[in-house]
Amino acid sequence: MTSKIVTLAAGVALAVSAALPATAQAGDTLSAIQERGSLLCTGHNGSYLGFAEVDDQGKWQGFDIEFCRALATAILGSPDAVQIVPISWAQRFPAIQSGDIDVIIKVTGWTQSRDTELGLQFSLPYFIGPFYVMAQSELGAESIADLEGGVFCANAGTTVERVLADYLESNGIEYQPLSFESGEELRAALYAGRCDALAGFGPFLAATRVNAPDPDSLTIIGEVIQLEPEGIVVREGDDALLDVVNWMVSALLLAEQEGITQANVDEFRASPPSPTIERLLGVSPGVGERLGLSDDWAYNVISAVGNYGEIYDRTVGEGSRYKLPRGLNNLWNNGGLLYPLVLD
């Protein structure tokens, strides 16, 4: 009911705000954020485990939330200068179009229609999402084909629905689809055995499994059904903000590649071992000016949230209760698919 009302409200809000003159104008979002003194970033309606969840003190945490904080630090100098707006999957696009939020950092798959028709643009992928299928262990399925005829559940309105249909149809596997708008109902249905399998994003499946009444009752099947690059989304025409986002992601990766962490960033700044690190940490000028930021923005980001690897470990990786391996979300020189851009 809530999400229903919220979706409708989002629609009405979009209708009204689209109809009023001087709605969020693309192109000046970066200066709007600076004037406002806070960044409006996406949360979730409820908890999307590992990425945007509310802890028992009512605070937001998770992988996506850390990126919101990192972006706020890059632009405004403080990880607290961010307002997390609770938002459903369906609501994220109307919300950014109407200016209710500045960016979408919500594991959003880079698809053609979103990139073109919705008037949005995507940053470089900040996360590589492999899609898996997680089955009830008692079924003893070793491959997805063993689940022939079963009920496959998914989050309604996400790319998972499409990816799953493509994979199963092209492999000639019959199935019964079932999708839920709310994460809580989806999990309840899975734990009750209404679904034989849950398809989704690897990290999401792992988190769902950890939270199950009996984690051993669920098994993630090894086949990767699809790979989805997830980007940070800004409005079409918001080139200045997109530049900041791209270089923020790149700085986090570069820091990890060079071994710069939250703990030792001050040592690196005091005696930078290479000209690149000198530029990254703002010891030699240029890195901020080109983006309309202060030169020490990357330094601030790293001292506030750490490098990419630290964020990952803390929220979904070894340091968290989800214990997700880095897998493809590792740097290129560690067998992953991620790489920093060239900082000249």
Add this chain to the structure above:
Amino acid sequence: MTAFLRSKRVHATILQCVFFAALVALFVFLGTTGQRNIEAQGMATGFGFLERSTGWPMAFSMIETSSRSTYAQVLWAGLLNTLLVGVLTLVFATLLGLVVAFLRVSTNLLARFAGTTFVEIFRNVPAILQVVFWYAVLTHTPRPRDAYTLGEVAFLSNRGLVLPAPVFSGTDLLTILAALLAAFGVLAAGRKLNLTRRGRILVVATVIALAVVLWLTGRVPDAPLVSVPELAGLRFVGGMTLSPEFLGLLVGLSLFGAAYVGEIIRGGLLSVEKGKLEAGAALGLSPWQVNRLIRIPLACRAMLPSLANQYIWLMKATTLGLVIGFSDFFAIVSTSINQSGQTLELIGILMAGFLLLNYALGTSMNLVNRRLKLKGGH
């Protein structure tokens, strides 16, 4: 001239015209600025997306859909799903409501207590909670291979209720439809021809017999008449499956609706003057005849307007299907918004769909009301 302008009717007309023009101007203004802003943001608009394939499958649909279906087809299927659940809800809520109402006005203390308890429980718990509750009950039934079974032909498991189903093909359906139409036509003609009651029964029986013969001869030889479900791997094959999503929504809304409908019917029954019932009894009518010939017809007139309201309300409540994963019209629109991003168009379609459904419902209730209305005085 001044007298003309001062006339009350002219005044009123001018005021109305001005108000209407202002309203139109407001909508045109909102529409054009909306359009301009959407274009400025580089968003695609229009209904072109309806022709595109969705790429995602529907969990439940009465017409054939797949991930290759277009948005238009999928939305249509969603509307049909809403119509199915809505109409069934109205039927069950009315039947159950009728029982509850008679319990409530009964002279038997126990019956009155049962009726009151039902109404108080199901009217006072929010509809969404009831729907979620029944859904949870249904999904916590055993797995298919340990399903509760009734004579090995009907099964209740966490995959839903599986029942044997008659096997119909498209031509069978056409035959049935034709037979229904013929029977209806014969009855209508029969009334004009002043056929006796026995004559009419004879004619209808003939039509039904003809239809059955046509159905039996027209079908593929040796094809089974009834498909009985069987457990095969993870699921049942054959028969017909009523999914937990469908059942949960139907049961939840029917019980919730029955509490309200029951109260409306009770009000109607109570509005019939006691004197009329006593007059019927004095004429030697049996209690059942008093109910059938006097009480129910008079009560119907009194309760139809509020019943129409309640029906429309229940039809809109089918949108709760979204919460438990039933593919109703609202859930399909919501998913489509997310997948295609055409928010404004889809919200428009959603509103138009419900307007159409409820307008049709309201109009037909008004028709019934007009037919039942007392002509002239008492």
